[in-house]
Amino acid sequence: MAARPRFPLRLWTGAVLFVWVNAYLWLLDQDRYQTFLNPSFWWLVIAGLVLSSAFSLAVIVRTGEGHERPTRSSDLVCGALLLLPVLYLPSNEGKTLDSFALTRRAVGLDGTDSGDDPAEPTKRPLPPHPLPPRPVTSIPKPVETIEPERIPLFQLREYFKFMEGKPVITKGMVFDGPKVPEGHFVAFQFRIVCCVADALPIAILTKWDGAAQLKKDQWVEIHGVLGRAKNEGKTIPMLTATSVVPIEKPKNPYGF
């Protein structure tokens, strides 16, 4: 019978995978994974949990009588590398990308332009509107009776044509850079497809007299009217706010 090493490699490998099993359980608890992933990718976390559990059990359970390789220093380092993300996990609980990430990811004037010029007529078919188009009637309703529509900030640009000139309520984070005109701030939100690594900032210039009082990265609810403005020779969408109220960070800070 082969001598059993003091600490067989299979136990170390199994332990590393077991830590990941617990990490996946922690992520599923209270939907913590949504800090990093699109909520519709919950199955990815489940898949990770199931597979890492299966691998962990498979390497720990010994079926043969073969010789066992002891754990070497290289194996320890390999395991430490795999455990590194787990070490980073707790420190990021509940955190989101902020204006720093905006400055790194936005392409355009201080994050205000990250897509097509809304002034240009689009030739592409628009995606289905989440809200039914308002019926066109011969008798226009009085302006004061139009109820503002709640719309995620990341969809403001997408549905600009539907929403232009109409009162809206939206939520976003505050950014105020050196190129942002006085009496304005930039409201922004990140939209992610799979995970935060592919997050794209969606930002809109917002005109509000009390902009100077807002704190950077603060979440606000904006009541205003969607319109356009000229900035450095370019037409960009702009929200003219009637009120800006600081709010708590929403449960899902990202747009999906």
Place this chain on the structure above:
Amino acid sequence: MRSMVVSLLLVLAPSMASAAAVDVELVPTLVRQGGIFMVTVSGPERPRLVTCRVDGRPLVVFDGEVLGTRRALGACSWDEPPGLRTVTVGGLDCDGRPFERHLSLTVVSGGFPRETLKVAPRMAVPPPDVQERIRREAALLKGVMSTTSESMLAGAFVRPVPGIVMSPFGSQRTFNGKVASRHSGVDLRGAAGRPVAATNGGRVVLARSLYFAGTTVVVDHGMGLFSLYAHLKTLDVAEGEYVERGQVVGRVGATGRVTGPHLHWGMKLGWWPLIPGTKNCGRHWRPSCTSPASTVKRARSCNGSWTRVMGMQRYATRSVMPSRNWAGSTRPSYTGTGSPTIRLPRGDRSGHWKNSPSIVQNPDGSAEGPRMTHDCASCHPAPTPSRALASTRALVVQVAFVAGAVAVLLCLGESPEIKTLSIVFISIVLEAFPFMLLGALLGGLIEVFVSRDRLLGSLPKRAWLTVLVAAGLGLVMPVCECAVVPVVRRLLRKGVPFAAAVAYLLGGPITNPLVAGSTAVAYLFDWKVVVLRLAFGYAVAVGVGLSVGRMFTDEEALLPAVSDEPSCGCGHDHSVSPDEGASVARRFHAALVHGAEDFVDIGRFLVIGAFVAAMIQTIVTRQAFVVLSGQPWLAILVMMGLAVTLNLCSEADAFVAASFKSLMPLSAQLSFMVLGPMVDVKLLLMYLGVFRKRAIIAIAASTCFAVFTGMLLFHYVMAAGGGR
């Protein structure tokens, strides 16, 4: 009479054994079926008499090169039942005092697979008119291997051809549905006409055409050790000729009972087959192994002091240096007059310790004969000095990386930069890990459930056609770029050609329905973009696969752990695959273990890659890329740089590319979507678990070149045609 006296002495000896001045060493203590081992008896002076038995079956004893040592070599046949054996070493020390030691030897299963081959009917069932020829040739082979010379070994064994192992040692072979034989060597891949090198120095004892083995060369290396090279196209040596290590003895061919050109390389001790190549041994076959000091049993020396003799120290030092081997330094103890040839008695295939009958009497009456060894340690050999240095360097880098990452988290965890870095780092890992786990599981299932023959048999015969098929395999086997790496690693170990594997590695993550779907959604169902992305991805994969396939052989491109035989069968749980007769549950368990190994081995590179990618995303602004993109060629380069640094998943990158629609031409967006799933920071690091560095550089450079030129061409063609 003399042996009776010796036996009597041995019976009476145990009580006095402690006083004898000999060290007895068994290396290794664990041997695989088909492996070899060595017993060394040493003392201040040469022991007068040494006998060695395994469970009562005698071994043959040689003199060692170091004064005062004697050695016995033993081979474990492929049908020796696994279990514990007792090696009994006895005799008379330099002062004539009897001694006896009992050492434990563990035999583990070889994990030999089964193979199904299809050959011409006349080869599967030889016609009656050649039966006599077959018998005659079998007798001839036994004849030439029944005598041997003094050792002619010169240094470490070399691999005759660099190709990977296509068919491992010990496999049970079924020809046209009938179990015919067991594979007594390894089949190495090699193009017809490729030179075949002698694995070590020796004398050619056979060089002629045989019915089954085709054109064959047998080299006697001395001490009963023979190497055999079969199915050769041509002979470059003649019988009786002495060859040096590495000298060309013939060319790879397809003569005899074969399905295609390859080299059958066999190593034998006398008539009994040994494992010629082992996992991780690279180009050198080492019949020896490390010399664990714990196996050395100390005994009081002749002058009464407790000491290790110089010979043992030298041996221990040499044995951990892979460039040398013990076999090259042993000398048979024949001292009589006349021919120095040692006659090896013929054994029978029913016995277990096959070479145990091969005992000859020394002039002094001691039992002698040749033996070989292979063990678990030779499956996982000590690294060469240069490789050990590189490995140490890599280890230091990895330790520094872990320490740095932990320090960053502890010291700067609250800064916005570190917050962004850590969120992006975690998100990349969390997104990629499940896919990698899935890919690792898929690779494990391929390893266990898909036989090499079935896999290779399903591939087209022509190499270029294989590449064309492999590049589009993602359409039926869709995997993302993180999952494809472990899958490709297993496919390579199964014998899939390097060029085809690269084509699947690059093309698989793009030419698949999931990516087509995500691209369609990102570009608002602009099908032109979808078709262009898939077409360019396929074309680049094919082009790069074909070009790197011409640049490198499998051996040159792949890491030894990937290119050598798939299962070392050393007894480690991680490498023993149950054969086809095992239960599904057992095989599934083996698949999971294989998957876990791959995940751990490649996952670390993913972690490093994800961290580096997150760091780049944190430091570099995308605006900086955009301002550089004034010209089309510059825009393409910029987007290629962005693809390499952002490390996005192939299912998500189209959305990022689409965000550049108003800023970059379509060619630049396509370059981002085509290059990203093929070459990015994390993938380059993950490739380190599969390919050698020069191959990775070639793959990355070829891919970048192909994407750049292809997209630039596309841009100007579109411009000429009036498109954007």
